[in-house]
Amino acid sequence: MSVFTPNRRGLLKSGALIGTGLAMPTIFTASSVAAYTNAPTGSGAILGFNVPQSGPYADEGADELRAYKLAVEHLNGGGDGGMMNTFSSKALTGNGILGNEVKYVTGDTQTKSDAARASAKSMIEKDGAVMITGGSSSGVAIAVQGLCQEAGVIFMAGLTHSNDTTGKDKKANGFRHFFNGYMSAAALAPVLKEMYGTDRVAYHLTADYTWGWTQQESIAAATEDMGWQTINNVLTPLATQDFSSYIAPVLNSGADILVLNHYGGNMINSLTAAVQFGLRDRQVNGKNFEIIVPLYSRLMAKGAGANVKGIFGSTNWHWSLTDAGSQAFVKSFGEAYGFPPSQAAHTVYCQTLLYADACERAGTFDPCGVVEALEGFDFDGLGNGPTHYRAGDHQCFKDVLVVKGKENPTSEFDLLEVVQVTPRAQVEYPVDHPMFAGGALGKCNSGA
Amino acid sequence: MDAIFLQVLNGLDKGSAYALIALGLTLIFGTLGVVNFAHGALFMLGAFCAVITRKILTLSQITLDPVRTNFLGKPLEIRTPYVELWWGDFGTWMIDYSVLLAILFAIPVMALIGIIMERGLIKHFYNRPHADQILVTFGLAIVLQEIIKAFFGANPIPQPAPASMSGGLDIGVLFGFAEYAVIYPYWRIVYFIFAAVVISGVFAFLRYTTFGMVVRAGMADRETVSMLGINIDRRFTIMFGLAAAVTGVAGVMYTPIVPPNYHMGMDFLVLCFVVVVVGGMGSLPGAVLAGFMLGILESFSAMNEVKAILPGIDQIIIYLVAMIVLLVRPRGLMGRKGVMEE
Numbered sequence: 006m007s008v009f010t011p012n013r014r015g016l017l018k019s020g021a022l023i024g025t026g027l028a029m030p031t032i033f034t035a036s037s038v039a040a041y042t043n044a045p046t047g048s049g050a051i052l053g054f055n056v057p058q059s060g061p062y063a064d065e066g067a068d069e070l071r072a073y074k075l076a077v078e079h080l081n082g083g084g085d086g087g088m089m090n091t092f093s094s095k096a097l098t099g100n101g102i103l104g105n106e107v108k109y110v111t112g113d114t115q116t117k118s119d120a121a122r123a124s125a126k127s128m129i130e131k132d133g134a135v136m137i138t139g140g141s142s143s144g145v146a147i148a149v150q151g152l153c154q155e156a157g158v159i160f161m162a163g164l165t166h167s168n169d170t171t172g173k174d175k176k177a178n179g180f181r182h183f184f185n186g187y188m189s190a191a192a193l194a195p196v197l198k199e200m201y202g203t204d205r206v207a208y209h210l211t212a213d214y215t216w217g218w219t220q221q222e223s224i225a226a227a228t229e230d231m232g233w234q235t236i237n238n239v240l241t242p243l244a245t246q247d248f249s250s251y252i253a254p255v256l257n258s259g260a261d262i263l264v265l266n267h268y269g270g271n272m273i274n275s276l277t278a279a280v281q282f283g284l285r286d287r288q289v290n291g292k293n294f295e296i297i298v299p300l301y302s303r304l305m306a307k308g309a310g311a312n313v314k315g316i317f318g319s320t321n322w323h324w325s326l327t328d329a330g331s332q333a334f335v336k337s338f339g340e341a342y343g344f345p346p347s348q349a350a351h352t353v354y355c356q357t358l359l360y361a362d363a364c365e366r367a368g369t370f371d372p373c374g375v376v377e378a379l380e381g382f383d384f385d386g387l388g389n390g391p392t393h394y395r396a397g398d399h400q401c402f403k404d405v406l407v408v409k410g411k412e413n414p415t416s417e418f419d420l421l422e423v424v425q426v427t428p429r430a431q432v433e434y435p436v437d438h439p440m441f442a443g444g445a446l447g448k449c450n451s452g453a
Numbered sequence: 454m455d456a457i458f459l460q461v462l463n464g465l466d467k468g469s470a471y472a473l474i475a476l477g478l479t480l481i482f483g484t485l486g487v488v489n490f491a492h493g494a495l496f497m498l499g500a501f502c503a504v505i506t507r508k509i510l511t512l513s514q515i516t517l518d519p520v521r522t523n524f525l526g527k528p529l530e531i532r533t534p535y536v537e538l539w540w541g542d543f544g545t546w547m548i549d550y551s552v553l554l555a556i557l558f559a560i561p562v563m564a565l566i567g568i569i570m571e572r573g574l575i576k577h578f579y580n581r582p583h584a585d586q587i588l589v590t591f592g593l594a595i596v597l598q599e600i601i602k603a604f605f606g607a608n609p610i611p612q613p614a615p616a617s618m619s620g621g622l623d624i625g626v627l628f629g630f631a632e633y634a635v636i637y638p639y640w641r642i643v644y645f646i647f648a649a650v651v652i653s654g655v656f657a658f659l660r661y662t663t664f665g666m667v668v669r670a671g672m673a674d675r676e677t678v679s680m681l682g683i684n685i686d687r688r689f690t691i692m693f694g695l696a697a698a699v700t701g702v703a704g705v706m707y708t709p710i711v712p713p714n715y716h717m718g719m720d721f722l723v724l725c726f727v728v729v730v731v732g733g734m735g736s737l738p739g740a741v742l743a744g745f746m747l748g749i750l751e752s753f754s755a756m757n758e759v760k761a762i763l764p765g766i767d768q769i770i771i772y773l774v775a776m777i778v779l780l781v782r783p784r785g786l787m788g789r790k791g792v793m794e795e
Binding site for chain 2 (some may be wrong): 060061062063067207237239242243246247249251252253254256257270273274277278281282283286287302304306307308309310311312324325335336339340346415416418
């Protein structure tokens with residue numbers, strides 16, 4: 006007959022065993038709740054809007070924030086619903102995302118990669134953001150996309166036009182709604198051929214960073230394919246204010262076309278200098294000298310003033326489009342803020358709706374579920390016609406606009422004129438295209 | 454040859470801006486001994502005087518177009534500037550020449566800002582280390598640029614040159630080059646002449662007026678001048694106002710060359726400090742000489758022939774030259790003994 010004799014050591018062992026046993030169900034429960042990073046716990050789904058609130062692109066960032074706030078309002082059932090009414094997917098009902106009220110936090114990228122990563126990290130780790138979106142620079146987008154991949158959250162890129170974002174730097178957790186350098190070139194080339202012919206000599210000035218390099222490569226390839234000669238490509242430092250030293254060599258280079266692979270302040274300043282030096286009044290090789298700005302933004306066109314008149318370029322979207330989705334967004338945005346939205350505003354509004362819709366269709370916020378819902382997704386009603394999110398590189402394919410500076414604007418917003426809506430098929434390329442080579446999409450990361 | 458001539462012109466033009474800003478910076482350092490990191494912000498404020506002047510001149514009466522509509526389908530607003538309604542062609546002329554008219558606005562405004570800045574903040578740091586002066590003036594610069602951003606946004610705001618000065622001059626013909634080989638924008642020529650006039654005016658003011666003589670004496674030996682019963686502090690405060698006005702008008706005239714934005718002062722600040730150091734701290738002729746020299750070198754370094762031999766030289770040329778000059782002449786090109794050496 007055994008006698009149970011309690012002692013100190015036995016009591017401790019028994020206590021530990023019983024404690025572990027009691028805690029076991031809780032451990033499993035907790036594990037299932039935190040199966041992915043920042044799973045909403047019923048008090049709302051937090052989205053992280055990471056935009057330039059200071060620095061040279063602060064105006065673009067401010068327009069992005071306006072659009073984000075409008076998207077949140079529409080997702081939560083407020084306002085007139087905007088493009089939710091025209092979106093071909095009907096998963097969104099104005100009841101937040103999966104029944105969670107949509108909340109948001111904002112960060113300031115300052116258009117600097119390190120600052121953008123720091124603010125995104127803070128929004129993920131401190132604020133519990135389940136998705137990060139925004140930005141106005143390819144350098145920033147690539148940096149934040151990498152961070153989101155590591156952290157296990159979805160990144161819906163804002164303005165990023167470098168081929169690398171969905172090329173060598175693509176990530177499974179990142180999606181781009183904006184077009185890219187290759188698509189700009191593919192859309193622009195036929196129009197340039199029609200306007201300026203096939204016998205042209207082009208001189209490129211290129212911003213010395215990832216976006217400038219890939220755009221220049223794309224434009225040069227597309228124009229050379231139609232017979233143009235690229236006589237020179239000069240890389241210009243990002244901090245350049247006065248481009249006169251770079252414009253002067255163009256004058257006697259034999260070129261009759263100047264391609265400005267510049268954006269933002271660089272584009273405004275280089276175009277201003279080119280016009281001041283009378284390039285547009287010159288005759289070279291028996292032809293009128295022409296300037297091309299492959300990537301246009303209405304906000305930047307405003308900064309360049311009358312210098313943009315008649316100059317061709319491309320843009321992702323424009324408020325003057327007449328499709329139902331674009332008009333619904335212009336109406337919502339215009340009535341809320343008193344002026345038409347920029348392409349930056351349109352892009353991030355779409356990104357927010359698309360993320361919310363993907364969560365609804367997937368039935369989860371789990372990044373891997375969202376990735377699955379977005380990969381290969383076909384939809385319409387968000388402007389730019391039928392649109393496809395390619396699974397192979399997470400690049401969005403849709404119609405691209407060729408625009409030119411308007412000769413007789415009727416208002417400060419009426420600066421660009423849509424010359425051609427280039428069909429999606431014309432700007433598509435294989436996922437293994439050499440300009441997008443290198444890197445791997447990898448696997449989605451749910452974090453936790 | 455024409456390419457070299459063109460880059461010389463570009464260099465003189467860039468050098469004009471550098472020299473004007475560096476001149477103001479040196480005036481302040483030479484008189485008050487203050488390292489003013491808010492000086493770039495004064496250049497930016499001057500540029501925004503042009504923006505404000507144009508905004509005032511284009512204040513408009515709004516009428517509704519009975520036919521055309523805006524993006525929301527409402528009647529389109531038609532804006533007619535009041536000055537055109539009141540004064541017809543003269544009003545149109547005023548808007549066209551707004552940059553030049555802005556100089557009249559900028560001189561008193563910038564001088565006042567300079568005096569307020571000196572009396573309100575900087576004078577409290579005269580006896581503090583240079584590091585403290587740098588910190589407080591740098592902080593002031595950030596505050597000023599954020600204020601401008603809050604009112605005017607971050608985007609550059611274009612300021613066109615008057616229509617009669619917006620084309621280019623075939624300057625090459627005057628120097629024996631082929632027709633249309635060297636075309637140079639009128640406004641840049643205007644800017645160079647303007648800079649030469651302002652720089653000459655400042656030198657003449659210091660050289661040929663009693664006020665200037667006292668200031669120069671104060672720059673050489675402040676204590677002795679004070680002991681003679683002269684209120685040198687008051688004169689130095691006026692010099693701060695003068696330096697701010699010089700930098701401000703430099704900013705006004707620069708707006709048709711580079712559309713102004715809130716950050717433009719910071720972009721020039723570092724360059725102009727290099728100019729001042731290369732020229733020699735406290736030396737006015739040194740600042741002007743270094744401004745033009747570095748402007749010309751910067752332009753030459755951007756030539757394709759130069760970049761083919763030394764890739765990336767255009768990004769570092771100014772700092773490279775500064776290193777070499779300071780190694781060979783530690784006080785700069787025309788620096789005085791004892792300045793910033795205690």
